[in-house]
Amino acid sequence: MQQKAAHFMTKKDAFNIPELPTGDTETVQEYAYLRLRNAIMLGSIEPGTNLTIRGLASYLNLSPTPVREAIRRLSSEHALEVLGNRRLRIPVMEAGRFEELIQLRIALETHSAERAMPYISDVIVQELTEIDDAMDLAIAEYRMEDLTQLNHKFHRRLYGANPYPQSIPLIESIWLQLGPFQRQVVREVKAYYHIDRHKEVLAALRERNATALIVAIENDIRDGIVRTGREKLKQEARAAQTGQS
């Protein structure tokens, strides 16, 4: 079945990398980096797909050099794997890795929220409220890409209240690793419903209550996609066991 699908699916149309506003990039390397990063985050490149530097370069109409540099950066952030042979791919999620990434995300984000708390001002709470309102709208209109981006913006703004937000790049690396899988889940599982825990986060911030904030952040992460994601991974494991290839 898989082979049949691969038969008429050439490399060209195996993925569709969304374009990107070309304005805000200074160098081609950065453009390639941002565009590939965005594509990975949005799940535009199926995990497991074989990629090549030259293939991506010609797809993006660039020379291999800047693409290669973009790939080095993405591989440093664990957004993609550089396999020993001459292949690149977006890592395929595994149950054990998923659990570790979620736990790591909780540890990092609760820590960052706690470290940001002393710097929370009314202005920041207001900004966060506005982002949350935009999220409500995105949910209502089922704009999932926007929802993801707004969610990241919300968290980034919160942790970035700390004047030395050293943890943000690490958190973004985790987001980047979870992104492709999350999008797979959202795409495949129809019965996905969103529980908005940001209201809890905002309440804790308004009260300047650090303990409540930590709990709210943890709930937010857990309710995100964790349950549905676990379910999908269990099903895949079961399928692999019965219908071994």
Next chain:
Amino acid sequence: MQQKAAHFMTKKDAFNIPELPTGDTETVQEYAYLRLRNAIMLGSIEPGTNLTIRGLASYLNLSPTPVREAIRRLSSEHALEVLGNRRLRIPVMEAGRFEELIQLRIALETHSAERAMPYISDVIVQELTEIDDAMDLAIAEYRMEDLTQLNHKFHRRLYGANPYPQSIPLIESIWLQLGPFQRQVVREVKAYYHIDRHKEVLAALRERNATALIVAIENDIRDGIVRTGREKLKQEARAAQTGQS
């Protein structure tokens, strides 16, 4: 004064990047990456030094291309900054950043220790004991570079007991950011003495006591260089305030 020093100090001898066994590298890019990484970690390149891609390339006897890629990776790991103008440098430590990095390190490493605990076996405890013995020897003989490397090896081995050690790359990024400053401290502050908290860590592991392990890890990090580092940063801040340039 600084200018006078810079006068007879050409770019060539502003740093001395240690050589590296050329055997275990497959590509030139990786060699450059490992060698620069090692040099940064060892404090061979003074934070704040102006660097150029071509300068490093000619210093390492390589073409600019692989050096560029190595630098992209290092900049992704926040081991060095790519300044907008055409300059690279190792970031200079600041008090606020130092505090955040230490707190982040504690959060990440206690989390990782806890997540590794269920996978700790007698074999691993034995390996860790051997590394700790080697550290005692290194301290006695005042081999500071070896001590750093063995310390990292100890922690890596511990957290790596977890079959999905997703946190290790993030922790290594923090080490890389703290490394240059730590070496400055060790070099400048003579009255630095080492408190070995690894014995506590090992005791907690033998008892399979997660709570004690977390405390021991936190103590280990705190006792490392934190107090002395804080002191140096305070002194620098004071000096900058009085003798403003």
Next chain:
DNA sequence: AAGAAAAAAATGTGATATCATTTTTGCGAC
């Protein structure tokens, strides 16, 4: 001597060429 303008050198970036290695394709034997 000091500052401004001009010339020279250096730098980052990206495309291209080359080479060794790997992957894919084509083709004949069974």
Next chain:
DNA sequence: GTCGCAAAAATGATATCACATTTTTTTCTT
């Protein structure tokens, strides 16, 4: 058909080249 093998194509890695921009040095003016 399918397996094996050789030819062909593709790929990653790196050096080099070209170009625009920036930095540094030199020269000229006052």
